[in-house]
Amino acid sequence: MIIAGTMCWMVNLWSFNCQSQDSKLDVGFRMNKAIGLYLESGFSANYSHHNLFNDRLYFGASYFSSRLGSAMGSNAIKQDNYVVFTSWYFRETKKYRPFLRVNAGYFNSDYESEIFKDLDNSSGIFSFEAGYSRKFLTPLKWAISAGYNLSAGDGTNGSGTLYPIYLQSTLSWNIIAKR
Amino acid sequence: MKKSAFFLLIMIVAGCGNPDIQPGMLDGDQIFDPSLNDPSQFLLSVNKPNPNASEAATPVLIMSHGYTATTFEWQEFKDWANINYPTDFFTSQILLGGHGSSYEEFKESSWEDWKVAITDEYETLVEAGYTRISFVGSSTSCALILELIEAGYFSNTLPPENIFFVDPIVLPSSKILSIVGLIGPMLGYIEADNTTEEDQYWYHFRPEKTLRELNKLLRIVRKDLQNGITLPEGTRLKVFKSLKDPTADPVSAVLLYKGIRTSGGELIEVEMIESDLHVYTRLNLRTDVSAKDQANQNSTFQEIATRLGQ
Numbered sequence: 001m002i003i004a005g006t007m008c009w010m011v012n013l014w015s016f017n018c019q020s021q022d023s024k025l026d027v028g029f030r031m032n033k034a035i036g037l038y039l040e041s042g043f044s045a046n047y048s049h050h051n052l053f054n055d056r057l058y059f060g061a062s063y064f065s066s067r068l069g070s071a072m073g074s075n076a077i078k079q080d081n082y083v084v085f086t087s088w089y090f091r092e093t094k095k096y097r098p099f100l101r102v103n104a105g106y107f108n109s110d111y112e113s114e115i116f117k118d119l120d121n122s123s124g125i126f127s128f129e130a131g132y133s134r135k136f137l138t139p140l141k142w143a144i145s146a147g148y149n150l151s152a153g154d155g156t157n158g159s160g161t162l163y164p165i166y167l168q169s170t171l172s173w174n175i176i177a178k179r
Numbered sequence: 180m181k182k183s184a185f186f187l188l189i190m191i192v193a194g195c196g197n198p199d200i201q202p203g204m205l206d207g208d209q210i211f212d213p214s215l216n217d218p219s220q221f222l223l224s225v226n227k228p229n230p231n232a233s234e235a236a237t238p239v240l241i242m243s244h245g246y247t248a249t250t251f252e253w254q255e256f257k258d259w260a261n262i263n264y265p266t267d268f269f270t271s272q273i274l275l276g277g278h279g280s281s282y283e284e285f286k287e288s289s290w291e292d293w294k295v296a297i298t299d300e301y302e303t304l305v306e307a308g309y310t311r312i313s314f315v316g317s318s319t320s321c322a323l324i325l326e327l328i329e330a331g332y333f334s335n336t337l338p339p340e341n342i343f344f345v346d347p348i349v350l351p352s353s354k355i356l357s358i359v360g361l362i363g364p365m366l367g368y369i370e371a372d373n374t375t376e377e378d379q380y381w382y383h384f385r386p387e388k389t390l391r392e393l394n395k396l397l398r399i400v401r402k403d404l405q406n407g408i409t410l411p412e413g414t415r416l417k418v419f420k421s422l423k424d425p426t427a428d429p430v431s432a433v434l435l436y437k438g439i440r441t442s443g444g445e446l447i448e449v450e451m452i453e454s455d456l457h458v459y460t461r462l463n464l465r466t467d468v469s470a471k472d473q474a475n476q477n478s479t480f481q482e483i484a485t486r487l488g489q
Contacts, residue, residue: 036357036398037350074405075437077430111433115449118422119429153430155352156423156455160430163354 023050026141028172030064032081034163038070040081044170058087058099062170077161079109083125089133101129101145107162123159126150129168139174198368198384200282203375205249206384212249212279214272221250223271224303235308238268238340238487243297245318245348245458246393247371249279251380252317252461259480268487273300275320277389278382286386290396294323298332305337313341313487317458318427319393321347322400325439328410329403338411343483344418346458348427349401349434356397359390366390376464404438412442417486418449419460419479426457452479 030044042064048055062083070076083105089097105125131145145168152164200206214221223239230237240260242253250272257270276295277288297320304312316324321344333339351357359366366387373381410416416439420432429451436449452459452475460476462468 036354036394037401070405075407075434076405077433077437109430111430113433113436115436115451116433118451119433152354153352153428154354155425155428160350160352160428160433163357165354165358 022054023176024048024055024058024174025176026058026060026139026172026174028141028170030062030168030170031069032064032166032168035165035167037161037163038066038076038079040064040066040069040079042068042081044172046087046170046172053088055092056089058089060085060087062105077109077111079107079159079161081125082106085129087129095135097133097135099129099131099133099143099145101131101147103127103129103147107151107159109159109161120153120157120159123153123162124151125162127166131168139177141170141172141174143170143172144168196367198282198370200384201378204378204383205279205380206282206285206378206382208281210379212251212274212380214250214274215279221272221274222300223269223309224300224307227269228303228307230308234269235310237309238311238313239271239304239309240268240483240487241271241273241297241300241304241312241314243273243314243316243320243324244275244278245320245346246293246389247278247285247382247385248318248458249380250274251463252458253315255461255463255476256315256480256483260484263480264484267484271300271304273297275323282382282384282386285382286388288389288392290323290392293319293392294327297323297327301339302336310337311340312337313339313343315343315345315483316347317345317460318348319396321345322349322396325400325403325408326396329400329408333411333414338414340414341486342410342414342416343486344416344420344435345460345479346421346424346427347418347431347435349397349404349431350428351393351397352425352428356390356394359387359394363387363391374464374466380464401434404434406438408439410439410441410447415441415486416447417482418447419452420449421452421454421456421459423455424457425455 026046030042032040044062046058046060048058065080066076067078071078083103085101085103087099087101089099091097107125108122111121127147127149129145129147133143147166149164152162153160202209219225244252253272273296276292277285368384368386418435432449439447454475460479462476
């Protein structure tokens with residue numbers, strides 16, 4: 001009983017701190033699965049300033065690549081995604097928080113041969129996402145979302161391995177959380 | 180609007196109800212691929228089932244068309260070869276399983292059904308004694324031939340001498356094909372933008388079920404390529420791919436180049452063609468054929484014929 005009570009008190013204290021009016025910088029690991037093509041993974045950072053729609057408006061950046069996914073030990077094309085994004089998180093005090101996100105960035109793939117020098121291998125990225133973020137009683141956060149990329153290749157323009165529909169999952173840690 | 184989103188919208192709208200099949204369409208019950216009525220004009224195995232020694236040693240080219248197409252897709256090569264190389268090699272035009280007949284028959288076919296026509300003709304020719312057999316495939320046939328290689332089909336039989344791929348599809352240009360399984364219930368079919376004349380040789384309506392089959396085949400082949408495919412010993416492969424292609428994404432050529440090795444571990448040959456046509460070797464019934472298109476076709480036909488003789 002005493003141990004359980006102590007744990008509850010510690011958890012509540014931590015939870016209170018996590019929901020305080022502090023800026024947040026969530027840094028973590030991102031996995032991206034294009035529906036019908038590659039699994040990619042990389043890194044992501046997501047920042048909210050306490051004076052600017054604290055914990056609701058976030059700005060972030062991600063890098064993810066098939067080099068850390070489908071292209072590891074296989075013949076899949078090596079491709080890199082560099083993305084900046086802004087997100088709006090709803091239900092500020094809740095554990096499960098829906099969010100909307102707009103991404104922009106740059107995509108590049110490596111065809112590894114001069115034969116393909118005339119093929120498009122890079123493209124801008126412009127995509128929308130909707131998903132859920134799950135808060136824990138620690139600075140840990142898990143977000144999953146589905147996105148639609150407007151700049152996917154279509155055989156006549158754009159990179160052929162940039163697919164329109166994707167799922168992403170990010171596991172992050174608030175590195176400026178006060179304890 | 181972005182093409183893929185537009186395509187999705189068209190698919191959903193177009194898929195409602197039954198297809199409006201007109202009498203002049205291959206989809207109906209009045210027009211059939213001519214090889215169904217007179218196979219001897221198309222299949223070497225029917226035309227020359229008992230070759231003499233000289234004929235058996237003559238190169239044979241099995242010509243295999245793409246998804247929704249018919250033997251028409253390779254008719255131009257056959258006509259060209261009859262004029263330019265009348266005695267140097269034989270041709271055999273196959274009709275993929277499930278194709279060339281009615282919409283309903285096509286709708287019920289699977290990708291495994293499609294490839295049976297390839298193996299049937301190959302086995303019959305080998306049994307008849309032909310010793311120098313090659314393939315030319317366009318679009319989906321390339322995926323079918325690759326799947327046969329990966330499945331070890333040629334391990335216990337005579338390997339093909341040459342394989343030529345023209346605008347092979349591994350990744351579709353319309354990426355929405357990858358979610359056809361998810362949106363399937365909303366779809367019945369999609370419509371192709373064929374001309375009236377082309378509607379006699381290509382299905383106008385593409386059943387959603389066959390699109391799922393195509394997607395299934397492409398997923399298998401893409402995985403195979405990721406893991407690596409090795410050609411049978413003695414088999415050469417050359418890929419010809421349009422730089423822009425509204426049907427088979429040109430990056431398909433990259434996946435083939437990275438994913439296939441000869442039996443000696445060497446890279447395969449790939450040539451990117453300055454064209455924006457899908458299956459650029461078929462120019463009949465196309466509008467606005469340019470001199471460049473003609474030159475591309477002639478150059479590829481010539482190269483195939485030359486390699487068959489080597």
